Structures are given as structure tokens and as C-alpha cells.
Amino acid sequence: MRHWLKPSSPSGLILIVVLMFGFGFALVPLYDVFCEVTGLNGKTKGAYQGDINALAANSDRTITVQFVANRNDNLPWGFYPEQEEIKLTVGERKQIHFSVNNSYNRAVVAQAIPSVSPPQAADYLNKIECFCFQRQPLAAGEAKQFPLVFFVDPALPEEISKLTLSYTLFDISERDASGVD
């Protein structure tokens, strides 16, 4: 080993310090990769990429999907699912709506963050269309219907018969105005 790289020399030690500082930041993507590989954290994926027409509801296994709508920081908005609970068969496409109204007297930009419980079901809940894919601008006092089209993959593990899809609505007007993600 070159002498300046040895862990007994100051330069070698400073290299360890720099690498560990980088490692601290590398933990951020590593955390996401870890959650994705293990399916922890209940994060759903982006829009379903497969062939939607090939899907056939050829199973009569029914499951229950519950919808929960939360407002972060108890923002003074209305945010409700059209139905709190639906039953559907696996592979069946469903569309439901979330209604939202902006009770602020100013325009806001909202972003919904999904979470699925139990977390291991997150991989089997496929969204074809979701309001959570985009940030949602709302004029002052505006009310809107947010659409969600999804299906549950027939490969969903047998032991899961009920899953909960929750959305938390965040006010990201400040972030959005400054143009930073």
C-alpha cells in the first residue's frame, strides 16, 4: 500500500473521514433501495407499465380495499375518499374518486403521498392513473375530484384479504413556487 494511504498516516485517515462523510449521504439512496428490495415502508410504485388490456378478472377471489385520506398538519382543507371501503376481485380494474376542496383564500399546490398497509401488499397494488403522480394546483376555494384507477395483482399473497391505501395531502406551495423539488 502507498504510504500516504495507510490508516496510520494523517492523509489516509482524512481519506476515511471524507469517505464516511460521503457514506452519510449515500445512506439516503441506500435507504430507498433497501425499502424497495425488501418491500418495507408501504411505498407504492409509479404508474403501471404493463399491458392493461391483457388483464382479465378471471378469478373470483375478492379482497377489501380501504381508503384513508389524511391532511398533513391538519390543513384546513376538505379531503375525503368517495367510498371508504370497496370490495373487488383480484385483477379487476376499479376507478374511485377522492374529493378535495381548498378552503384557503389563496391558491395552493398540493401533493398526495401514498402508503399501503400491510407494507408487503404495496407491490401488488398497481395504479394505472393516480392524482398522486402529479402535484395538484388548486385555486382559492376550488373543489375537485381526484381520480384513481387501480387493480390488485392476482399474485397478492393468500394471507392478505384486506389492504389499506392511505393518502396524506401536503401543502407544497412554498416549495413549488421556489421551483425546487
Next chain:
Amino acid sequence: MSAHAETMHHGPAKGFSRWILTTNHKDIGTLYLVFSLIMLFIGGTMAFVIRAELFQPGLQLVMPEFFNQMTTMHGLIMIFGAVMPAFVGLANWQVPLMIGAPDMALPRLNNFSFWILPFAFAMLLSTLFMPGGAPDFGWTFYAPLSTTYAPPSVTFFVFAVHMMGISSILGAINVIVTIFNMRAPGMKMMDLPLFVWSWLITAFLLIAVMPVLAAVVTMVLMDVHFGTSFFSAAGGGDPVLFQHVFWFFAHPEVYIMVLPAFGVISEIIPTFARKPLFGYRAMVLATVAIAFLSFIVWAHHMFTVGMPLAGELFFMYTTMLIAVPTGVKVFNWISTMFKGSMTFETPMLFAIAFIVLFTIGGLSGLMLAIAPADFQYHDTYFVVAHFHYVLVPGSVFGIIAAVYYWLPKWSGKMYDEKLGQWHFWLSFIGVNLTFFPMHFVGLAGMPRRIPDYALQFADFNMLTSLGAFLFGTTQLLFVYILIKTVRSGKKAEQLPWEGARGLEWSVPTPAPYHTFTTPPDLERK
């Protein structure tokens, strides 16, 4: 010894500039130790405010906002200002003396790493006088408390932590380079005194995790000021990620605060038992094992965030595994004392109290490691009792023991043994009176970091507060003993402790400004 002959023609510079410009390891060691003593009293005053408020149920003295600032600043100052600099001070004084080196390897860097600290802490303490107040999010600064809901002073907190981190990293680099390159000729790694071994391993822990702390405070800074979303779910981040990165730093940190104390105890026990240390090799290996395990147990601080069962089990079992090398150390200390001809001077009393009380803290740690039970203990006073048992009668007693043990060599004067015994017994009673009742109120469900509590906890809290006042005031006696020793102590002998071995005792008393300018002859010993 030829070492003291050369000291005649080069002593310390005169006046105050000696302390600012010094590159001498003994001067810098003294600066670190005095600094940490001052910080102990500042952090102690904050603990005093906390305990005065909690003396009775209800809000008496301070507003909850200020109470939060006190708990936060107390933790930050005691960890980064009192315990860590005290150990760096001990390393500066003792590592060169114990390995027969003339000074630390990088003396100017040494001066720099000390003088960062007063500025870092001046900056941190100045936040108390800022609009919006000092940091109030706990020393663990969990997001979003330290991002979305933080007072404006969070920026000063971030930069103060950066400066403390740089200071610790530079100090650690210095220790490692000194130990690897400046040992007396013929001194092999497995000849190193255990204090030196413990510090070597601690220094590697510091090098590995202080940069991660720097990274996590930088992310907080970016979330606050630059619109990033590391810890904000709205922008695709995750607040739980904060806890993972933070505890990846903070769990090794707790070993940084206790391994050097293990080293001190491993020096003191053999001296006063008049027997060599039992199981030297096992002690070194146990320290390495603890350091390694400390990297893979961090999530036991966050059992309640909703981890999967496999994660809970992994972190539970690895945490329990730490009890094995720690147990090796405790049993080796006991075996060293077994059938020894023991005497109980002040350093030995503090060392024995360390073993007993640290073991109590370790035991409550094992209770907390049991994931299903932790859901009950989490964020209660039981946790407070646990970490204060390992930090106060652990780290702090270790530092006090070290000061009593080596003070005769440093100052050339003997402390007043009678006052030392008083200091010990009052501290011992105070510390137990303070922290033992916290176990009971914690198990009964009293939450941490809250300025008020339910009536059923009143009696134990009053006892705790009385113990805290006793323990705090007793430390004034410590300061009096130190001043009295330096000013009018009896002259200490060349070898103040009959059973003491090691190179540091071979230099004259008091240790001259320059020692080991020619390396010691290890064969002659």
C-alpha cells in the same frame, strides 16, 4: 532518566499567550480538561433548572419552551462539551507519557483542534439569547422537529456541531498517528497500556462516525434553507431516514464516551489491587468486539418506528450480544481484584463504583434491548435512568478517577485524601439518589422531556431533584480539591501509588514540560 536534564533550557512560554500558542501535549491536555470542567458546570446548571422545575408537579419556574431548550442544551453540552473533550484531554496528557513519546505526532493540529471548541460552544450557547430561543428539539434533533418546526437558531446549532465534529476528528487523527508511529522502540501493539488501546479504538470510531454526524446535520441545514426534502415526505423524503442516519452516528458515539473510561479503569484497578490486569489480551479483543458491534445495532433506538419483525429481532439479538464482551471486561476487572491486596484511595473508590454502577446501567440497557418490552419503556424516564447510569457513574466517574489517579504526576502535588473520600461518598450517594428513582417512575410510565407530570410521580421526582442538587453541589467540592492541590498540596512522591506500573510513572514528579526527548529504554525496566 535523562529526560529531565533537557527541560532546563526550554520551559513553557510566559503569560497568557502560552495557552493560546502552545503545541505542548501537556498544556493542551490541561486546556481540554479545564474546558470540559467549565462545560460540566454549564451543563450542570441546566440540569439544575430541569430538576428544579420537576421538583414538584405543575409548572413553577420555567415555561415549557424554555424547559425544552434546557433538556436539549444540557444533552449537547454534556456530550460534546464535557465528556468528549475530557477524554481528549486525558489522551493528550497520557498517551505520549504512556508510550514513551516526546509529544503528540501533530502538535500544531492539536492546538487547532482544541481552540475550535471554545468558539463552537460560544456559538451554541449564544443561541440562548436569540429571538426564538436556543435549539429545543432534544439533543437527538429528530426531523421534522429540527427542520419544519425548528427555531431560527437551528442554523447556529448546525455550524456549532460541524465545528465540534472537526475538532473531534482532528483530535482522533492525532491520537491514531501518535500511537502508530511514536511508540518507544521495542513497544509492540500488544504491549500498549489498555488506556492507550481503548483510545486507539475510540479514535477509529470517531473517524468513522463523526463524518456521518456532519452529513446528517448538513442534510438538516439543506432541508431548512435550500429546499431539499431529505426528511420531508411531501418532497419524497422520509423522516424515519433521519433516525437511521442519526443513530448510525449516535450509537457508536455512546461507546466513544465510555471506551476511554474502560481504559482508565483498567489502569487503576491493577494499581490498587497490586496485581497485573487479568486477561489483557481478552480485554483488547473485547474492546474491538464492542467497537465492531456498535456499528450494527443502531436501530434498537427506534424499535417503535414500525420496523418489520425481522429487523426488530436482528437489532434485538445483536444488541444483547454486546453484553458478552462487556461482561468479559467486568469479570476481568473483578478477577484482577480477586485476592489482590487492595487499598481504597479515592481513584480506586471511583473505579469500583464505576464497575458496580456501570453494570447496573448495562443491565437496564439489556432490558431496553428486548424489543417487545421496549415498546413500554420507549421515551420514558427508564431510558433517562439507563443512559445516565452509564454516562454519569460510567464516563464521568471514569474521568474523575483518572484525574485523581494522575493528578500527582501532572501537578507534582498530592490531593487531600480525606476531602477526596468525602467527594466520592457524596457523589456516590448523590448519583444514586438522582438516577435510581428514575427507573421506577419510568416503568410506571412517566415520559421524558416533559416539564410536568402526574401526581403519582411526585415523591420519586422530589427525591431525584434532591439527589441532583446534592450531586451538583458536591462537584464544587471537586473544584475546591483541585485548586487546593495545585496551590498548597503536599509534595507528591516520584511513585505516588505503590502498585503503579507503566512508563508514565518513570518520569520525574511533576512531569517536566518535555518528557522522553530521548526514547525510554524498555529493556532496562
